[in-house]
Amino acid sequence: MDLHLGTCLESVRRRRPLVVCITNFVTVNDCANALLAVGASPVMTDSPQDACDLIACADALCLNIGTVTESSAELMFRAARWAKQRGIPVLLDPVGAGASEIRTKTAGELLDSGAIGFLRGNISEIQALAGKSSTIRGVDVGAHDDSRAMFDANSALAAELAKKYSLCVGVSGPVDRVTSGERLVLVENGDPLLPRICGTGCILSAVSAAFAAAAPQDPLEAFAAAFALCGLAGERARALLGPSVGPASMRTAYLDALYTLSGEDLDRGARIRDVKE
């Protein structure tokens, strides 16, 4: 195992990457607060003129289609092009891909653009983007999409997608998977209450974009570090608040933990497995 997760976190805190987010209006505040908590500098935009200027000095771009419209999709295509020209990492969160045509199509076309370096979704979204039927309803993972029986097949699917588009794929679930196509890392940090808190997926995506910006040498390592940190933040919140905690208290403690966890905490607490070369 040669992953330096704590170093990635320290790099985010030292470099303070500017992360431009074109994201949904549901969890936009959570994403901004999570980016500030890990030490990044967030800026949100919904305008082409603004995005163009901001991307010109940004360190990463985070695209999230959670409330995509025709005009915001167009903005995302342009922003992805600008970011690609500048060579900064672009992360896509395909929220609800498979649940509506505009979501599936927008995410697919963004992948086709060749600008996306990081794709972070749940397994239903990944299945939809791989052309498999999923049982997604709305934006939550379908009931049968992430069963234990399908775990290996789903990992293979994620790896294929990673190879097809030459990017890193991160799949959230009871066990997270991060893959470059060649290499697969399992992340077993987390808490079962996190999916009941709106925005934990979007937060993970935004944080991943910051890590990609601050630790660009090894994209898979940076991505895995973001997954481990967010999972560990959930564990820290649970340890603090106990078994009967509600989701709103958990959210507060989770965001606090993104701020208080150190690189050393992350190295000690991460439960990751490199399962193949």
Added chain:
Amino acid sequence: MDLHLGTCLESVRRRRPLVVCITNFVTVNDCANALLAVGASPVMTDSPQDACDLIACADALCLNIGTVTESSAELMFRAARWAKQRGIPVLLDPVGAGASEIRTKTAGELLDSGAIGFLRGNISEIQALAGKSSTIRGVDVGAHDDSRAMFDANSALAAELAKKYSLCVGVSGPVDRVTSGERLVLVENGDPLLPRICGTGCILSAVSAAFAAAAPQDPLEAFAAAFALCGLAGERARALLGPSVGPASMRTAYLDALYTLSGEDLDRGARIRDVKE
């Protein structure tokens, strides 16, 4: 009294209804978190293409005009039609009706569409929709609109509106009223701090839509159960945090309580009165 409030809550948790929300950008995150807390599956949209696909597999539609524009009003009209065609419940929260022409007109035309099955507002909004002048300022209830002296007259007004449009009307206030026109249920749960927390009205509307979806046999019962649950959540938060609690702490505890309260808690804690047949 034959209301089975706890059963309604358990039904939401078991069926996990998919609730599509076309709502304002102020409280959209609160609505999503509240729906997750009670056990529903929320999805928010601002696009016709997206809404059309999502409604095709949704269990309820929640319309909220809190930051309505000409284009979002048009989206709401179309969404209401699609939901009506599918026969799923549609709830309207006429935020600020009476305070601006676009709000009053949009709410009125949505009612005229015949698609709305549930209307949830404060008394100033209900007065405005019933063609009475109200003293509403912005989105808060007018100072003189909900006096004790007007309580019975206001209840009669809500009942008339319910009959006129063949729907259930729920009016928030120091004592909540839920009426089908024929029958009136008073809900006396709640806490005086709730109106000082942005979004508690919108949350009640979103939660009501989930209850309408999961317990469709008796719409009035489902609606009353949502009111009692949200009021009881306020009481639970207050009991936990004491007399000097501030609104932000109260909000966290309130959302937690929506998650932790059981059907049994609801049956035991609900303070409702069926005042007429």
Added chain:
Amino acid sequence: MDLHLGTCLESVRRRRPLVVCITNFVTVNDCANALLAVGASPVMTDSPQDACDLIACADALCLNIGTVTESSAELMFRAARWAKQRGIPVLLDPVGAGASEIRTKTAGELLDSGAIGFLRGNISEIQALAGKSSTIRGVDVGAHDDSRAMFDANSALAAELAKKYSLCVGVSGPVDRVTSGERLVLVENGDPLLPRICGTGCILSAVSAAFAAAAPQDPLEAFAAAFALCGLAGERARALLGPSVGPASMRTAYLDALYTLSGEDLDRGARIRDVKE
């Protein structure tokens, strides 16, 4: 010192000013909750028809360009005109001025309109609006823009801007500055964690608009009272939660403090200095 800060707060609580906000979708919920907490009545809008009706009975208008687009800029220009015609105070928060052309241009044109009575930003934004180059990146203050060595020069810059546009300028920083051009008030309340919480700048702007509405006799006094209250709320939160608090817990306690602090608390806790006539 003849500033009556506590009286200003009590006036907000007694008059309950209606504050219309045309603001960004990132911190809009925080602004609404902060306005409710201090005792004001917030209403948010994104539509010309709506804004026109709401401004007709509003007590103040708060403009925030944090996610400005061409169409929201146009809405702000119109709203500023309507507010000026009615003679109500208009506050501008030039979020990210200097970081993109649309932000700098929109803020500049709003100042040129003559409708703005209060301008609240960080020092990078103020420098950009004064035509100086700033090192702003995104929406955070540039690393070298607020050094101690530049403190007096920056104060002079703010005063010039205040004179040029005949308005009050409030600059957030380690030490806040509020100036009418003639007079400069330093506010030393606050906490170093506040800038790591998304929305504390926007909240300060919204609260300032409420104070401007409720205590119009002395605009500088009203503005300084809002700064002192928000800074003191950060101190109160810190005192409650201790040195190792995270930003999300801090935010909750900060919003609570905006609600619980009394006029007397404010007079006792404010650390302000009138530095010149």
